[in-house]
Amino acid sequence: KQEVTQIPAALSVPEGENLVLNCSFTDSAIYNLQWFRQDPGKGLTSLLLIQSSQREQTSGRLNASLDKSSGRSTLYIAASQPGDSATYLCAVNTGTASKLTFGTGTRLQVTL
Amino acid sequence: DTAVSQTPKYLVTQMGNDKSIKCEQNLGHDTMYWYKQDSKKFLKIMFSYNNKELIINETVPNRFSPKSPDKAHLNLHINSLELGDSAVYFCASRGANVLTFGAGSRLTVL
Numbered sequence: 001k002q003e004v005t006q007i008p009a010a011l012s013v014p015e016g017e018n019l020v021l022n023c024s025f026t027d028s029a030i031y032n033l034q035w036f037r038q039d040p041g042k043g044l045t046s047l048l049l050i051q052s053s054q055r056e057q058t059s060g061r062l063n064a065s066l067d068k069s070s071g072r073s074t075l076y077i078a079a080s081q082p083g084d085s086a087t088y089l090c091a092v093n094t095g096t097a098s099k100l101t102f103g104t105g106t107r108l109q110v111t112l
Numbered sequence: 113d114t115a116v117s118q119t120p121k122y123l124v125t126q127m128g129n130d131k132s133i134k135c136e137q138n139l140g141h142d143t144m145y146w147y148k149q150d151s152k153k154f155l156k157i158m159f160s161y162n163n164k165e166l167i168i169n170e171t172v173p174n175r176f177s178p179k180s181p182d183k184a185h186l187n188l189h190i191n192s193l194e195l196g197d198s199a200v201y202f203c204a205s206r207g208a209n210v211l212t213f214g215a216g217s218r219l220t221v222l
Contacts, residue, residue: 032209034210099160
């Protein structure tokens with residue numbers, strides 16, 4: 001059974017800092033891994049999708065890496081802004097039906 | 113235009129009642145999902161339908177019954193509501209291996 005863990009559970013940083021969010025999963029037989037953002041009271045917004053054959057994906061100030069063999073992914077956020085404050089979730093796809101197993105989330109607060 | 117829309121956004125009801133949450137997607141996707149997010153913010157899959165056929169059915173009580181009248185709609189009906197059913201229920205659809213989520217329906221059972 002796939003289990004996904006995210007560390008840290010919560011993080012507070014001043015504006016402008018670069019930061020790294022961590023995600024680990026127990027079963028390395030994955031199809032892809034997806035990072036989401038969830039704002040309070042809102043749905044999930046997909047940020048980045050990394051296929052199992054890829055090592056990283058970039059979108060603007062976000063860079064996600066994947067090390068499938070060690071069961072790890074990181075989300076790097078450069079030059080953080082208050083608007084980045086949200087909960088970040090990683091989700092692992094381990095089946096052809098895109099059955100996503102979600103991590104526990106990292107709640108990020110970027111302060112002025 | 114909202115890609116994945118759920119109604120209602122909020123639902124407050126008494127224990128024992130039956131309620132439904134509706135979901136519609138206008139993305140042309142074949143596969144739709146229901147996820148439950150509990151009070152600890154943990155998201156867990158409940159059901160998935162592909163072109164109106166059930167393909168994922170996690171360990172969910174029989175009181176929960178999904179219905180897909182067509183591939184653009186996936187509704188969730190819950191019978192005999194219990195306190196533990198209080199959560200936010202998210203609908204999602206899949207295209208090109210990317211899931212698009214609705215805004216969620218917050219169910220509160222009193």
